[in-house]
Ligand code: BGC
């Protein structure tokens with residue numbers, strides 16, 4: 246191998262190493278318009294294997310009933326069991342939801358159709374009761390803490406709302422309907438920023454199997470119970486211009 250070849254290989258290897266370590270350790274906030282940060286974020290998204298879902302364009306009436314505008318909106322399944330928190334015993338079943346999202350200027354709307362064979366809100370805290378949570382990271386920085394544009398919203402099967410410590414509850418409205426074998430939560434979330442085409446998103450279903458405490462948690466993307474503290478492992482929601490009925494994949 247001649248000297249020039251040797252030198253080029255060493256140069257490429259150094260560049261690759263630097264890029265990798267920057268991608269891993271680089272800043273978490275992507276909202277600066279710097280090219281470097283964008284690169285870090287795109288890389289992170291690919292690496293994390295986060296699920297990607299679509300929010301279609303449309304405005305539902307928030308009344309806990311499923312209006313036509315929800316038709317043909319692709320569903321996100323909260324089919325990931327947070328194993329560390331699962332204390333269900335024989336005969337007790339996991340509670341899961343099919344979640345659909347819509348958006349319009351300044352809002353995100355979520356419809357969770359929850360399967361739960363035994364509804365209970367016996368516990369003191371909302372997250373220990375049968376309930377649904379939505380996590381929103383508007384600038385998709387996926388930080389391991391909550392910044393200003395991040396939020397955690399919760400509605401129980403009885404319609405009681407509660408929020409993460411740094412979340413403004415005024416941004417949230419929800420309505421619940423109990424149905425055969427479960428309940429429906431329909432919610433409206435005011436977006437604080439002019440959201441881009443993609444935002445960070447996750448949905449969580451808490452389940453009290455009838456014991457008076459939480460026996461299982463199911464989520465769309467994050468497989469840990471840490472979403473209320475860190476948004477590093479949430480999924481990605483693309484705000485699509487077409488409505489559900491116009492949408493063909
Ligand atoms: C978690 C709970 C936590 C709560 C705080 C929920 O998402 O599952 O364990 O205490 O958030 O708001």
Ligand code: CA
Nearest residue numbers: 363364375453
């Ligand atoms: Ca239950």
